[in-house]
Amino acid sequence: MQQIQLSRLSGGGTSAKSKSKTYQQKAAEAVTYLVDLFTDAVDYQPGEVSDENGIVVLEVKLLNGTSFSINIGFQRSEIRLKPNFPSGILQADFKKARHFVEDLECYLNVAHAW
Numbered sequence: 001m002q003q004i005q006l007s008r009l010s011g012g013g014t015s016a017k018s019k020s021k022t023y024q025q026k027a028a029e030a031v032t033y034l035v036d037l038f039t040d041a042v043d044y045q046p047g048e049v050s051d052e053n054g055i056v057v058l059e060v061k062l063l064n065g066t067s068f069s070i071n072i073g074f075q076r077s078e079i080r081l082k083p084n085f086p087s088g089i090l091q092a093d094f095k096k097a098r099h100f101v102e103d104l105e106c107y108l109n110v111a112h113a114w
Contacts, residue, residue, distance in 0.1 A: 026114055027056035027072045030079055033112070034058055034070070037104060044100070066093055070101060077114050081105045 021029075031049050038046040038060055047059030047067065061067040066089055073080040083101045085094055 021114075023054075023074065024056070026074055026079075029112075030072050030108065030114075031056060031058055033108060034072075034081075034104065037107075041100070043096070060097075062093055062097065064093065066090070068097060074114055078109045079105060079112075079114055081108075 035046045035049075035058070038044045038058075043063050045061045045063075047061055050057050050059070052071075056072045058070045058072065059067055060070060066086070068083055068085045068089070071082040071084065073082065081101050081104060083098060085097070
């Protein structure tokens, strides 16, 4: 099901006039990387990918069942990951997930030219 959503997000190829990638193309690439990274991470499980008012959002679930979402954005050729946590999340879970998302953002900005 994610593959269908990812292909829908990619929006086809770039035109000859525009060498820069669209937001949807960048977001589709970012989601692919994030799903792989969260799949490899011990404490996290990637979930559904959605499009909320033009912003691509990845749902992530912790092993204890708590879930949060990550808005994927771009600013000046850098990826920006904005995690959204539910109210009532345990402080330890919040801190661990927030730091992991910050580390992913740094890694993706170094490893990939957006």
